[in-house]
Amino acid sequence: MQRILAVIFFLAVFLHQSQAQCNTTNCVGPACKCMNTSPPGGLSLANTPQLVFLAFDGAITTTNYDNYTFLFNNTTNPNGCPIGMTFFIFHEYNDYTLTHSLYFKGQEISTHSMSHLTPAATWANKSVTEWTDEIGGIRDALSKFANIPKTSIRGARAPFLQSSGDATFTAMKNLGMFYDCSFPTTNYTNPPVWPYTLDQGFQHECAIPPCPLSKYPGIWTVPMVALNRNDTVCSMADACDKPNTFEETYQYLMSNFQRHYTTSKAPFGIYLTANAWFQDAQYRLQAYKKFLNDILVNDDVYVVPIARGLDWMKNPKPLAEVPNFFNCPTVTKTPCTNxxxxxxxxxxxxxxxxxxxCVTCPDVYPWTGNPLGLP
Structure with missing residues (x-):
C-alpha cells in the first residue's frame, strides 16, 4: 500500500512540475505549445476558427463505410471544401479497399494497432518493441494494402485508450509519428483545453495510467475533452448513456459543442466507435448529420482531420485566412484493384x-511482427 501511495505521490509531483515548467521562455510558439485554454499564436477568440475533430475507431467495413460517407457526402466547410474526418484503424477485419476510398475522399487515416488484442489491461505493460510492432505494423499494412502514402499516416490512438506511457511515446518518436489522441481529460473541460506539445512533458491529469513521464519535443497530444450527458462524463461519445431519440442525440452533440464554441474555442472532438453507436439506431446517424449541417452554417466552424487541425496550430492563421489554409485537398490517385x-x-x-x-494478396495473413504478410 505504501508503495502504491508513493507512486501516486510521485506522479502528482511530476505532473505538477510539468505544468509549472512549461512557459513562453522554454516553449516558443507556435511549433511548441503549453497546455492552456488560449488559442495559438496570440489570436483573439473572435479571430480563431472553431475546429471540429470527428474521429472513429476500428476496422473499416461495408456497414460503417456507408455511415461515414453519408455523414461527409455533400457536407462542406464554409469555404466550400468537403469536411474531413479521422479514422483510427486496426487490422483485424479491416477492408483496405474501402480504406483506400476514404483516403482519396480527403479523410485522414491514422493508426490504432495491428492486433487490438484483449484484455485491455495488457497494453499498459507493452514494451517499446511491442508498441513499435503495433503502431509501425499497422502503418505499414495501411500503406501497403490500402495503397496510400505512408507519410500521410501521422497519428496514433492506443487500443482501449490504454498506453504504456513512455514505452508508447518512445515508439512513436522512433517511428516519427506526429500526434497522439489517447488521453482523456475531465479536469479541463470548462473551458476546454487546447492540444499541446510534449516538449515540456505531459501536462493534464493522468486519467488512464501510466502516462508519459519524459519529454517528447515535436509530438502533439490531443486531449480527449470529456463530453457531458445527464451529469455524467465520457471521453468516447458512445461511452455515455446512449441517446434514445433523434432530439436527444442532437442536443447531446450540440450542447457539448456550444461549451467549446462559447468559451475557449478549443477543438471540439466527437470520438466514436461507430458500430456501437449507429447500429440499429438510424436516428442517431440522422441527428449527427443535422448537427453537422447546423454548426457549419457558422463561417468560423471548420470540420477537419486532426492532423490538419494541428498543422494550423503550428502555423495559426487568422480567420480571414482560414479558408485558404483549409483549401480543398488535392491528391494524386493511386490504383486499387479489389x-x-x-x-x-x-x-x-x-x-x-x-x-x-488493393494489391496482390500477401503469402500469409499479416499480423504483428509480420505486417506485410511475407513468407
Missing amino acids: YTCYYEGDASPVGPRNMKS
Missing part, C-alpha cells in the same frame, strides 16, 4: 481470415 484474400491453417496465426486488399 483482391479478396483468404487464409487458413499455417497461413494464418489467428485462424481463418478474409482480407480485402
Whole structure:
C-alpha cells in the first residue's frame, strides 16, 4: 500500500512540475505549445476558427463505410471544401479497399494497432518493441494494402485508450509519428483545453495510467475533452448513456459543442466507435448529420482531420485566412484493384481470415511482427 501511495505521490509531483515548467521562455510558439485554454499564436477568440475533430475507431467495413460517407457526402466547410474526418484503424477485419476510398475522399487515416488484442489491461505493460510492432505494423499494412502514402499516416490512438506511457511515446518518436489522441481529460473541460506539445512533458491529469513521464519535443497530444450527458462524463461519445431519440442525440452533440464554441474555442472532438453507436439506431446517424449541417452554417466552424487541425496550430492563421489554409485537398490517385484474400491453417496465426486488399494478396495473413504478410 505504501508503495502504491508513493507512486501516486510521485506522479502528482511530476505532473505538477510539468505544468509549472512549461512557459513562453522554454516553449516558443507556435511549433511548441503549453497546455492552456488560449488559442495559438496570440489570436483573439473572435479571430480563431472553431475546429471540429470527428474521429472513429476500428476496422473499416461495408456497414460503417456507408455511415461515414453519408455523414461527409455533400457536407462542406464554409469555404466550400468537403469536411474531413479521422479514422483510427486496426487490422483485424479491416477492408483496405474501402480504406483506400476514404483516403482519396480527403479523410485522414491514422493508426490504432495491428492486433487490438484483449484484455485491455495488457497494453499498459507493452514494451517499446511491442508498441513499435503495433503502431509501425499497422502503418505499414495501411500503406501497403490500402495503397496510400505512408507519410500521410501521422497519428496514433492506443487500443482501449490504454498506453504504456513512455514505452508508447518512445515508439512513436522512433517511428516519427506526429500526434497522439489517447488521453482523456475531465479536469479541463470548462473551458476546454487546447492540444499541446510534449516538449515540456505531459501536462493534464493522468486519467488512464501510466502516462508519459519524459519529454517528447515535436509530438502533439490531443486531449480527449470529456463530453457531458445527464451529469455524467465520457471521453468516447458512445461511452455515455446512449441517446434514445433523434432530439436527444442532437442536443447531446450540440450542447457539448456550444461549451467549446462559447468559451475557449478549443477543438471540439466527437470520438466514436461507430458500430456501437449507429447500429440499429438510424436516428442517431440522422441527428449527427443535422448537427453537422447546423454548426457549419457558422463561417468560423471548420470540420477537419486532426492532423490538419494541428498543422494550423503550428502555423495559426487568422480567420480571414482560414479558408485558404483549409483549401480543398488535392491528391494524386493511386490504383486499387479489389483482391479478396483468404487464409487458413499455417497461413494464418489467428485462424481463418478474409482480407480485402488493393494489391496482390500477401503469402500469409499479416499480423504483428509480420505486417506485410511475407513468407
